[in-house]
Amino acid sequence: MIIRRVCEGDIESLYRQRLCAFTAEETAELVRAAVEEERGSESCFFVAVDRGDVVGMTTVRRLGHRLCRHRAELGGFVIVPGARGTGLARRIVGAARAEAYGWGCSVLELDCRGGTDAEAAYLGLGFREWGRMPGGFHDRDGAIYDDVRLWMPTGDEVAE
Ligand SMILES: CC(C)(COP(=O)(O)OP(=O)(O)OC[C@H]1O[C@@H](n2cnc3c(N)ncnc32)[C@H](O)[C@@H]1OP(=O)(O)O)[C@@H](O)C(=O)NCCC(=O)NCCS
Numbered sequence: 001m002i003i004r005r006v007c008e009g010d011i012e013s014l015y016r017q018r019l020c021a022f023t024a025e026e027t028a029e030l031v032r033a034a035v036e037e038e039r040g041s042e043s044c045f046f047v048a049v050d051r052g053d054v055v056g057m058t059t060v061r062r063l064g065h066r067l068c069r070h071r072a073e074l075g076g077f078v079i080v081p082g083a084r085g086t087g088l089a090r091r092i093v094g095a096a097r098a099e100a101y102g103w104g105c106s107v108l109e110l111d112c113r114g115g116t117d118a119e120a121a122y123l124g125l126g127f128r129e130w131g132r133m134p135g136g137f138h139d140r141d142g143a144i145y146d147d148v149r150l151w152m153p154t155g156d157e158v159a160e
Pocket residue numbers: 076077078079080083084085086087088089090111112113117118120121122123124125
């Protein structure tokens with residue numbers, strides 16, 4: 001298992017594993033845009049690859065506002081069902097933390113739907129809640145969730 005930056009060779013596996021919930025064309029466009037955006041910018045699309053198959057992904061991006069340059073945000077964090085609960089989530093977050101730390105960011109943050117397994121996993125990984133908007137997410141199926149904002153330091157002071 002390795003965790004590295006995405007490349008165009010991952011498009012077929014990302015689509016086949018249904019990690020992005022996009023069509024094949026949308027997946028290809030997403031990867032090409034990410035590869036292009038990464039050139040010289042503080043954003044990164046990480047994939048976890050096991051025997052040639054992409055089994056996990058996340059993006060991490062430094063915030064652009066001048067008051068928020070010390071913060072980097074995770075997005076699109078997904079692990080294929082067969083690889084969940086194996087410690088991979090901790091490794092992917094570790095890679096994102098190290099990247100953000102290297103950019104000079106002291107904060108890694110994300111948001112998620114309240115009351116979901118993802119919220120429990122993020123708290124288990126060491127993220128701390130700093131904000132919650134009741135009913136902040138309305139899903140297409142009619143379900144309503146809180147929008148929960150979480151953060152952790154990128155440096156070593158965070159308890160592993
Ligand atoms: C969110 C997601 C990436 C987390 O990955 P995961 O493999 O399920 O996470 P893990 O099971 O490794 O859990 C991470 C940590 O939280 C802990 N944890 C998970 N659920 C927990 C719970 N209910 N109570 C307490 N701790 C919990 C785990 O023990 C683990 O800690 P450990 O590494 O010390 O054992 C994954 O579930 C996923 O892809 N979900 C679908 C997509 C999604 O919802 N993405 C989030 C969008 S915001």
